[in-house]
Amino acid sequence: MSSAEVQLARRVRTAKALEDAHRIADAVIERARKAKAARIPKDPAPGESREERRMERNIRLKVARDVVLARANGACEVCGRTDLRLEVDHLISGGLRRHMESAETMLAECMDCHRARHRNDLGTLRRIKEVCIALGMRDALRAIDARLTKIEAVRRTP
Secondary structure, three states: OOHHHHHHHHHHHHHHHHHHHHHHHHHHHHHHHHHHHHHOOOOOOOOOOHHHHHHHHHHHHHHHHHHHHHHHOOOOOOOOOOOOOEEEEEOOOHHHOHHHOOHHHEEEEEHHHHHHHHOOOHHHHHHHHHHHHHHOOHHHHHHHHHHHHHHHHHHHOO
8 A cells, every 4th residue: 555545544534533523523512402402491381470480489498498497496407506507508509409499408507517518528428418318318318429429539539
């Protein structure tokens, strides 16, 4: 095979690789567009405004907060302290949070435990995991497990 034939073969392979890459990129872009379209909130039902939906969500959230604070009975659900003001913490973050807001995905925490959780303190996250298991909070447990796995993996890498 001459050097011209070798160069031609390389160009053909490169062109095929580029075509494959473009085809894959187009498929990924199309999947991303479909996923984004699925996440865009639908128009409100006839006769229901965005403001009405927002007010309804605020009421549901207030009820869930009251349930969580009543369940805690004045004590942090993580460490048990009663001398600090309690904060209601959403254990699920990101795009799923609004769709899964309920008393089963929230904990009443003292300010110290709340800050420690947001600082990714492993001890606090493990105690929160135990609380989720004890209270049967499956969705929150899944979110905490994912967070623990991610943090432990990052801390293991040099």
